[in-house]
Amino acid sequence: MAQSSSSVSDAPPRGPIYEWLNDRLGLDWFLAFARKKTVPDHAHTFWYYWGGISLFFFVVQLVSGILLLMYYRPGEQAYDSVREITYAIDFGWLIRSAHSWSANLMVLAVFIHMFSVFFMKAYRKPREFGWWSGLVLLGLTMVFGFSGYLLPMDDLAYFATQVGLNIPKSLPGMGPIIEQLVQGGPDVSSVTIQRFFALHVVVLPLVFLGVLAFHLWLVFKHGSALPPSEEVKPEPQRRSIPFFPNFMLKDLAMWLFALNLLTLLAFLYPWPLGPQADPLAAAPEGIHPEWYFMSQFQALKVIGRYVPGMAGELLGIGLFSMGGVLWGLIPFFDTRKAGAARARAITWFGLAVVLGLAALTVMGYWEVWSVAE
């Protein structure tokens, strides 16, 4: 592969500190290894960064989450502790805003990463496990979001969680399990916060870190996939850049841009805290889940209009489950051997999914805002 000329001229960093570390840790070996790894350089390279951006937001989540842990008190005092963090503790508002905004940006980045992998056909052999572990990470990210949303226990968090839990609770046989295991009783309460808290700060991070390590190892092992438009090029016409320092620097630049975006949002639109949840009060009008659950929420509403009651919910959840399974099995449908016609059909299918999700999300917000007005 042809290489960017800037990569050739980059001398390894040297200095007394480097030498001191090198003698003890063998940095030269790591550097030589990292320089040997290359990343393809082509018109679609931009999409390679989204995995790194997702990882960056996850790191922000970890750091800001640990800081929030120092003051957050789950259970009965949840709301008071978040109010204290937001209004009384110096820079608590900033840490909380950074945590909430980065959670949303992480979900967005993971979605973009998934679709870019999809459209670049990066799930094909030998990257099937990368695709599946990525889907697991997306699922975990969304559960992270859902479990974290309740923790401030303001009225929006309370009622949105209630709406969210009502969906699986309506499934036959699932109601009692959700009630006992997740909710800790017949209603969302301080016990639910304890359980969500445990899930959010212990269970999910442990599982997530494990799957993430596996996912990164696969990326490391197989490298970045070439999109079909590059694969057809003869080897000498393909270009690449060394992972270190060139791609890593570019990745770091993306992280810096992402940090700027996050800081802009946290500074200019600090995450709000609503009034304390009152289980006896009526739910605010137009209550809805977070944006990344909106398409599913809206789809259930639309299906419910044609197939009312339990049957509609079962149908909706059944369709989602089937869709998810099909999405996961894509690597088996769209192999290199399957031919160009099927590859094109899969691409169109992916576009239909993106447009469908976007349309349902817009429709969902449209209806919510119409009710609010």
Place this chain on the structure above:
Amino acid sequence: MNYPLWDVPVIGGMWVIGGIAIIHVMISHFAIGGGFYLPMAERKALREGRDDWMQVLRKHAKFFMVLTAVFGAVTGVGIWFSIGLANPEGTSTLIHNFVFGWAMEYAFFLAEITAAAVYYYTWGRVSDRLHLMIGWIYAGTAWMSLVIINGILAFMLTPGRAWLEVAGTGDEAARFWSAFFNPTYFPSLALRTLVCISLAGIWAFVTASRIDSYAQPRLKTEVLRWSVKWLIPSFVLLPFCFAWYLAMVPEQQLNLLELGISTIGQGTFTQVTRAALVTVMTSATIAAIAYLFAWRHPLDFNFGHACALLFLAFAATGATEYAREMLRKPYVVGDHMYSNGVRKSDVDRFNRDGYLTRSPWARPAERAGVAAVVTSGSQVEAAHLGRGWLMFRGQCMACHTIDGYRSMRRLLADRDREAIGSILTMLHEYKEDSTYRAYMPPLVGLPEEVDALGDYLATLTPKPGNT
């Protein structure tokens, strides 16, 4: 009397101006800095006999001309059109004082866009020396338009004692030059000139990033590195010029900034400080990316990086302009006219004779109506709330909307009629120690007018006791 025409829901008139102005500043400052960049780069290319540079510069000149002459001109006119509609009293004050200034600015502007077009279209058709000269004419006239407009912009923050002495006498235009060379004129000119220079470099990244790293590595490296140098004066001198600027800002406005810094920990810091922090952060990122990529690894610098830097420059420009506008609070013309168009000298008169009889939002017949006392049935309430609505339009809507930006419904959400009345009383009395004084104008009018405003505002947040 001026008659505002605009009632912009959700974003309010101020953000129509803000949106246009931020885009305009990004482009117009590039128009000035880029005006110097092009002839300097052309001179370098001619001296070194670099045809490859000339080809890049020609592309850049085309991009430059289309962007600045089309979008720059349209947004420039758009600003004045929108401020005339959103704040006619303030615009009227500017026109009555600076009509001569504007005439000069338009003369330079005309010369500037003519030179830009001639510069591009004569590329390769006239001698190198003549072409370069046209470039320098462009640069000179473009900078002169900044020299003029800067006087008017700086005047709004610091009109200066000499002008304030005659403000409202009808003799203001006699103090044109004092108003023009006001206390913040020179630091502001220095700051804007530095921003122009750095924006020239940042916009040049867009053209340079599109040079193929594999086909023309030397050219890309040279053009990018040369463009990075345009950021250096800014990053070295801006802190000093900014300190100079702040030294000229009146104490009341500085307090707003200091108040923001001291309350940052609690998250209640002022919007001026919030915006200033965004400027610092985005500027630091621009410097880091420009050094690490455009300078250290130019061949890895791509169009996406250039666009991201532009976005950051846009954020920095927007935040800085926003901070500058907010720094003027509670005035639109420092120490003379409040942000809602009420002149400081008119406050006592409005409190004595009433505000609504002079409300620019009411037609003459309506003005007579609001002055008349209605004594029967539901008409009483309707007329009373009507007066409240006119007070709101006249004195609040310059900065607030009902449901959108700085939404009154949201700001008053937890307050009952009594609490609303307390705030209005504070604003009306406008005591020296009132915290509102730092950024809000006084509420003027007769007690019954203030009462009508309170009742109208209470209708926005229906609660028991608010009707």
